[in-house]
Amino acid sequence: MKPTIVLVGRPNVGKSTLFNRLTRSRDALVADMPGLTRDRHYGHGKLGSKAYLVVDTGGFEPLAKDGIMHEMARQTEQAVAEADAVIFLVDGRVGVTALDKEIANKLRKINRPTFVAVNKSEGLNRGVVVADFHELGLGDPVAVSATHGEGVRSLIEEVLEPYAEPDEDATEDHALKVAIVGRPNVGKSTMINALLGEDRVIAFDLPGTTRDSIYVDFEREDKRYTLIDTAGLRRKGKVFETIEKFSVIKTLQSIEDANVVILVLDARQDISDQDAHIAGFVVESGRAVVVAVNKWDGLDAYQREQIKGALEAKFKFLDFANFHYVSALNGQGLNTVFRSVDAAYKAATADLSTPRLTRALIDAVARQSPPRTGAFRPKPRYAHQGGRNPPVIVIHGNALDRIPDSYTRYLEHTFREVFKLKGTPLRIQYNVTENPFAERKAPETNRRKPKREENATGKPARSSAPKANGAKPKAAAAVKSSDTRSPQRRQSATAKAKGRTSKG
Ligand SMILES: Nc1nc2c(ncn2[C@@H]2O[C@H](COP(=O)(O)OP(=O)(O)OP(=O)(O)O)[C@@H](O)[C@H]2O)c(=O)[nH]1
């Protein structure tokens, strides 16, 4: 499971600045999906092949209550308790404050691996700037600069040190791992109870600590599944009891760990920002997803029409997923949900053969060719599969960096139709290594400048934007036909080359 790093510190020390730096390289993946709003408190990050989740606790709750500035917010405490590692950010230009000491005391009690990072240290002597902060009693502080990126890479390397590189040859479990996620009171507990009540429960994993998720193996219509709990499941004698205890971090971790996510929404409540953020996170993770709109019982035809319309508008970026209208209370619709779960996983892990992909591509281009831009007429020539779960389709040809987003969506739509890819995100990537003579043909003025972007190390990273023909397309070329890398690495390659999550 991906480790979760939680950023804490008093206001204005630079938590958000550091958060942005740690998550920036991943933003490009889903940036252009219509309707997607993203929560700027939770994000994906990556260092080399190690992926992690980051939480910015700034702004969770106002720190000042009754004028007492030294009260750590409840949500922050929960996040710290569920963290794999905590980065405690302090301000090197201000020095140790009373609030820093209070936070340090709390952190020592909660006792998670903690790293003191002395921010805003650019241009200052590292040894001098950290000296004061030893008194916090949380180990050796390190000097960083969130705005300039200095010291950030080695800090994250140290934080991630105990975590192994992802095992690329890890064999898939037999049972399909399903996470049921949604904000509090949408009916997750009722749904879990309905499932575990009617199905055969094979094994139940008790959590070791607050941070552990619960895994329940069960059998449904002769198929094995593992439910990853986010709602707070307890075994009470022979029955299960669910406590709707909402934890964002557990939600994020179970999404990461699942094969398929069931996103539960409440038909009786307006879609909230929290719903949208959780949905956004599912899309960002690249997981296959099924949407279950719960509490569908007892609504009249007019209400149902209204709700469906509102959902479609709000969740345009999820239109590749099946939506089911269910009642967890009556157990209605759960069968169809699980049929979609199976189908979504099948789609996510489908093998797409090069000849069929290429034929689909050529047919699509014959029906409608990409628009000419300036002196260029992009010419897609062939396609191959660059990854699974989610499927990545790599397209080769000439001047592909000139293809507009609308045409990419058209291609995505075509591939979805041909290969029946329902329920899984789909990523299209252009390989721009071909056409070595493009530079000579291309008039200099027409060339798009590659955008620059910085990653966690502070060095410029490859932009998500396709390279101009003259630029060395190293990242795109790295995607090979037999892509056996982990999803994380594939996603990284996708981010570096031209990648986006499809919306069908
Ligand atoms: N000089 C310098 N300024 C920084 C650095 N990191 C952040 N800042 C500045 O410090 C101010 C606060 O940064 P934020 O990232 O918003 O701080 P925060 O911890 O998220 O604040 P809250 O969310 O309010 O708790 C901003 O003006 C930043 O530009 C740094 O490394 N060096």
Ligand SMILES: [Mg+2]
């Ligand atoms: Mg902030």
